[in-house]
Amino acid sequence: MGALTMTAAPREDLALVRETLAGNQLSFQLLVERYAPRMFALVRHYTQSAVEVEDIVQDTFLKAFRRLDSFQEQSSFYTWLCRIAINTALDTLKRAGRNPVQAVEDPELVPAPERRGASLPAPEARLEQQEVAEVTQRVLGELPEIFRTVLVLREFEQMAYQEIADLLGISIGTVESRLFRARARFKDKLLSLYPDFATS
């Protein structure tokens, strides 16, 4: 155990990573503390079970620890962690027989959706925030995983296109087109599940 204490001034992720690799358990604990809340929020988009969320986040950090020496210092630790968390969540769902909805087609080849007549109003006027979140989670759960992930990363995690591209290993152009289709799918699914929300 190193001489670091929990009250030490915040350090850069990279420093904590290096200290962890040098055998400092407390440095790794600091990394977990720093990112656990965001990982819990991220994984929550893939499963509603609190126990499952905790298990997935725990496994995410354990896997990250095991692969820490392969962490490319060019990317952010958070982005790297997100990739592990998403893969762990998807693997867990598959193992549990709850295969996330897979895109049956290449999302990049799906034609752009037609412009729809019905518009989607902003939700605040009708629903409480918690209700909005529940509706959104239900709709997201109905989307193919590839669209759900890109929406989660952009809309909830507020990631830049470049970060999403790095995380998913795709080009920025692909992020753009995938997001475009994902949003259209989200709107269509929302309106099909909740037709009352439509305004013509």
Added chain:
Amino acid sequence: MNTDPHTFDCAQAAPLIPAWADGELTEARSAPLREHLLDCRDCRTSMADLRSLSRWFQPGGEQAVPPGFAARVARRAFAGDTGERAAPVLAGDREGRRTLDFVLVLTAAAAALVVALGLAMRASELPSGANLHADDGVELSTEEILQRLKSLDEELPVEVERQP
């Protein structure tokens, strides 16, 4: 890509609108889109629609990190826990495995029965090669043998006799 605002149509504008709303479009790509939006009500509606859509993505039902979570995870990591979980046995798998077990037991029982029957047949009294005789063990005299051959010849068809 066409960046002339005068020939920039809705089909070209539509895919750029989300990126523009996200602040991800370069100035070179934004300029013709802005021009187009000024002239195109449909695309402005798309833009408004997109903004409405984004407002559906609100955090809710956050799950608190359990107390002591970070310390526990760090301890497990340094203790060698890799976070790799064995595949759980699924309900469907369980049913399939029960069926497979039953079939395997049944097959093993059938195989054992066949082996037992084989051994029983082998152990039963069957004539061995030493006991087998072409004459069924009846001893005949030379005259009797000749007599039998003669009667057999008489039973043969005539055509056979004519053959060289």
